[in-house]
Amino acid sequence: MKFARVLLPFVLLLACSSEPRPRPPGVLFVSVEQQSAWVRNFNPLFAGANARWPTKAGIYECMEVFSSAQGKWVPWLATAHAWADEQKTLRFTLRENVRWSDGRPFTADDVVFTFGLLKKHAALDSGGVWSFITDVKAEGPHTVAFTFSRVFMPGFAYLAHQVVVPKHVWEHVADPVTFTNPEPVATGPFTQVSLFRNQVYELGRNPHYWMPGKPAVSALRFLAFPTNDQANMALVEGEVDWAGNFVPAVDRTFVARDPAHHHRWFPLYGSTVFLYPNTTRPPLDDVRVRKALSMAVDRERLVEVAMYGYTRPADATALNDAYTDWKDPEVAKDAWTHHDLAQANKLLDEVGLVRGADGVRRLPDGKPFALDLEVVSGWSDWVRAGQVVSRDLGKLGISVQLKTYEFGTWQTRLQKGEFQLAISWSLDGPTPYNFYKWLLSPRTVVPVGQVAAANWHRLGDEEADALLVRFERAVTPEEQHALMAAVQRRFSALAPAIPLFPNPSWGESNSRRFTGFPTEKNPYARLAPHAEPDSLLVLTELVPRER
Template sequence: MFGCSAERSELPPGVLVITEGEQTAAFIRNFNPLAEVGDVRWAATRAIYEPMMIFEPIEGEWLPWLATGSAWNEDATQVSFTLREGVKWSDGEAFDADDVRFTFELLRETPALDLRGVWSHIEAIEVRGSHEIAFTFAAPHVPGFSDLAHQPIVAEHVWSKVEDPISFANEEPVGTGPFTEVRTFQTQVYELGKNPHYWQPGRPAVDAIRFPAFASNDQASLALVRGEIDWAGYFVPVIDRTFVARNPEHHHYWFPLLDGTVFLYANTELEPYDDVAVRKAISRAIDREMVVKVAMHGYTRPADATGLSDAYARWRDPEVAKGDWVKHDPDKAGAALDAAGLVRGSDGWRTLPDGSRWRPQINVPAGFSDWVRAGQVMAANLQAVGIDARLKTYDFGAWFDKLQRGDFGLSLGWTEVDPTPYGFYRNMMSPATVVPLEESAPVNWHRYGSAEAEAALADMASVADEDRQRALVVRLQQIFSEEAPAIPLFPGPLWAEFNTERFTGFPTRENAYASPSPNAIPQALLVLTRVEPRGSSTAQPEPRP
């Protein structure tokens, strides 16, 4: 695949070339940071717009960004943020607390944009002068901090004039981030220049960021191997041989298992996936060791029964993790399917209660070559126990639309990473996150609600003491393992490849100042404000602004 001898394309000096995580054959010009991923460009939430604070999972710390600090009241019903002074929008207008207030009020007025569900908990917002703002919750809600702190903030003087913020493509963005100026935009490539008013002195050190379009991981990998990309975040097979060996001095990677767990989602609104015994039978049919070996080239490991990735390693309960429903056991899988009435017909294939052959389709985005291979392995695993499963690939936008609307039986998908497992289990099991089929769901694509989980989540939201939180997280792990709302496959690696021939300052194992992947939202901002051209005389800034 990587044996092509074509000449390397010349790279523009001072321009950092990055790949978008969601491969697509053609870009759509959309920089709306409030909309869900899909056609929204990478830069919207990683370079143009910024949050008040950034959680860095490697150290488990909150870093100040547009806010310099925060404080809770005694009963955890109100949190206030002190905003950074001297920040300007890229058009020169001053940033202040009214922009923050406006952003959250816009989410209240347009619920489809409230992707984190903040208004299910917020009761009031109070502006306390130009650079302080307070949020009051209807009840104690400690996990709400991350939803507030990570929300991209938009400019009131721009967005107050927008008639439809949902469909607004925001083609000429005005942000506070390091790169805001659209130099060029074509379907195959776009480029953003520096924010002329960026608040970090001397930053960014890079002149511009550039994004070429690739229809698949394989195409992007070829460009990476040829040295045409500076920073990438996707699966590359046998990377030591295909990438590092080409230029050992400058070609590097780091794949910590800090991304969300990758799941096989079973739509629990549909039969037979509404039966926990069937979901666990499907799980037992999957040979995760083979998935990890064949599809992921050993970059990760099989998931355990908690569903947690290493981003939550300090929260994982070792006893719950031992649950055997995530172990490959086709005999147990077959017996459970028989007991559920999904028996084999005379042709060897299992049938549904109406007598028709069970022919599930596993949906996967076509550009994710690792997921495609994982889907192929799993389809073969399910066929081995009599389920006539087939892999179906879609362009990313079509796949994600189906996932959100619940237009699937089985589909691969990711999970988001939050500072604590609260967000993970809420998105996985809270009835409050379940929406009807055909409505777009920002989370809980499998439409599963657990009353027991909701009670534990409510208790966890009201306590700030970590020991009490830890006990509640153990209970959530137990509920997850008992009810199997979705089928965990493997902890997601944070894909991060970088070429230091032209730029330096990327995170490494030895200098782990940030999550290394360009896919990390909003942590990519930490990298964009640290990377600099090779040989630059600019002194390295402190890791925290």
Template sequence: MSRRLLMLCMSLLSLGGLVNCSKSPKEGAQQTPAPTAKTEAAVKATALTITQEQQASWIRNFNPLLVPGTARWPTRAGIYEPLMIYNTVKGELVPWLAVKHEWSADNKKLTLTLRPGVKWSDGQPFTAKDVAFTFELLKKHKALDFPAVWAFLESVQAKDDATVEFTLSRPFVPGMLYVVHQPIVPEHKWKDVADPVMYKNETPVATGPFTEVKVFQNQVFELGRNPHYWQQGKPAVESLRFPAYPGNDQANLALLTGELDWAGSFVPDIERVFVNKDKDNNHYWFPLVGNTTTLYVNTTKKPFDDVRVRKAISMAIDREQIVKVAMYGYTRPSDATGLSDTHDKWRNPEAVAAGDWTRLDIAKANALLDEAGFKKGEDGVRVGPDKKPLRFDVNCVTGWSDWVRAAQIITQNLKQIGIDASLKTYDFSPYFERVQKGEYDMSMGWTSDEPTPYYVYRDLMSSETLRPTGELAARNWNRFSNKEADALLKAFEGTNDPEEQKKIAHQLQMIFVQNAPVIPLFPGPSWGEYSTRRFTNFPNKDNPYSKLTPNSPPENLFVLVEVKPK
């Protein structure tokens, strides 16, 4: 999830002038008690306290094969680990459980050499058989293969204990990232699991830095260090602590009072409300290397199957107002390619120029809807040929104050072109299920932040990532495909030539601009806040060894193994 971004907003009356977007706790849920002096002292001495998920109470699930956001963080990258990790800030692939990769001449065979001496947390050796077994699980249980690796894999074989060979059904160079980012599970623990899709894996055996469940209660859980971790002397932190915050009021109080050491949150006016409270210790870093925040439209539903309607909706949106009011100026309006700053070197100026539909133009938006056959009724709401009024919900996550405010602005904007849109908020889990199943009209969402535009456009335009409405889809939530894009994606998959890849990426951008399969709003900041009261060596603009945010697995592993007690 990647994902998935967990935003915080400030609602403490003493700070004044901030958006109140508190979320009511679930009925019957216990409230997180304020830490006593005794418990706070214990936290200071041993545990790095983090908020990355917001839940009224915790469900004990450490299954790393499930869609991100289902299992507790950091299951996929902290308890379990991938083979390699792409470092967005440095633009390089970092060896992890695998130390070497090699492609065959025809780009149809990928060979990985594994790191020697790695053990599972129960002391058993980690081998190539575990890697092959993990990928066979994805093949056997399609619900676990949300990156769709078996759309391009033909077989996975352990050639010996240290060598894994991936044979591809077609040349697929970008597929390497999906392969090396896959968390690996131990065969000796999972071979007898009857249903890996439903398995909660409450007592994990893994290779990551934090594998021991020291405490698991409905309001807090704590993970201890792996006694057999392969990185000598790491992690320096003894344990990770995760209080459950049912809403933003509780999470923000913890951030401002110093209980939290690390967060990945949207905080309005952060210099005033957070940094100025403790300039020596309170810090943040919001580089624009996150994914693009996007308005998804369900292209399986009318009228969103009409590109003119999608472009008209986009032209009615005042992105400048969203950036100023909802985002506190932390970002800027998106162009029509939908790419964030992560992909700046790939951007096609011609596609940017052709994408006039991300610029505010109410007159042109109205003209497009007129052309598409949607006429304004007496009440000002447009009606289609089927006589149905254009009345829709815009889905958002309760308490994500930046997104909620952005969605409010969008619903107001759309009224100017005769679309009666209403904001509909949900807790994260039901929101995410609706998006994945395609059971929505319009929805706030995000795109891929992976290394090249290929991944962005495969997610949004490929028939391979397309799933029927009602079936969970980890990608392509807009349910859109394009045959020309499919051909270009396959061409990109077959080449290692950077110049050829760039040429193809430019063509993909033009197809995206022509079809507007989703509506990009703004490049998302990579949210990250930290306190140095108890721990140090977090990444920042002066020490940019990785993203600071915990919201971009598996890159959060870099932080987990580098942070140190003060």
């Protein structure tokens, strides 16, 4: 489009100007996704839809929100919950006087209908809730009861965090998997698509939002920045109010520019960044090869060069700092995440991947051992991480070609298992259960070519899964911690994926126009807008400054 070609340079010119341009009062500029052009998709149910932020936590809402920064659940569309029948029934009490953005009442029927969609369309049930529930019923307009097929204590988080869609709209959708939902009807604070073009879109307030006087922000605006560098320029120059960007030398380039208003908070709660080997492709199906690749990586150098020292090297538990109380210190010491090139070479020799006179290792068929490593183009930290990893693996005699893709293409290839090596994040939750389930459980493995919510490396282990199943029934903290320590030992033995570092929860704020952002001293949520559903907590707390 002509408009797209003209507007992008205009946006970048604005971002590079010495003074922030005037804007309508109360409009919050947010930088979350790096995209060259926006695609109008607000489908909150299908994990592979690449829905625009904040579809899942800002347009739509869930029943309760877990704040990892506070370590507690916050009531949202539900005000309370209760277990019954020896943990076989879970009831949620729904908030009264909640309306959809079109004015229709929100009721228990909407919750029942939403979970019915997940049952009818398996592609929507990315959390696998119908593997542990057998029924969901409305007990009046404000009570929903879930019947469990077995005791499954982690199931609470899956149900509480499931976004709810309106029955009166979605019952008329022919295919909810492919539906792009261009005009969302939702309960969240921002539901009105007031502007949508290739290079900019804007969301206005829900006229019927259930929190009195909220949101105080009048609208959210998103500019298309193809790369981290362009997004960071807009942030540094004051165009962006809230961001989740990797910013090199952030204290010098951003905070010091306006210390009274520019703030950042990067706790190591942002899942874990892994080097994922596609274990369906030999020789990556051999644990000795995976551990050799891991020992070839100099993580100390990696976090300095690629991450500017904002994080630390991962250990053999792969757990980030949100799970400090769960970590088994003995497993953390396991050697396969330590830099040891000699041992890495020894393991590859043992496997039979012999290094020739030319220094190149060869596969059993005589072909060079060569791998493609895929990262997102424009994500400068991950691109640098990929460069470091490629060089380190090259020292083993493995030829690694770094390939960069636009986010949507990269994510599709990752989810469908159409890669050899890829750098990506992991899933998290209130306990490490979800983290390890999506790394180890056979229940999360889908065939190559089908979209996977995680377990992109496609490895399942029955022994680990048996421990996870026991954890699902465990009620006491002592039993839960003992089982999770055993899961960590199994993870370390198998090395299904190669942990690189805990990912910082990237969060930057500019309080010149808005106040109420979370901080280390006021950690009501993570500052990172990527941290869903924490973003709901933030969007409803921000207040424009009086001028």
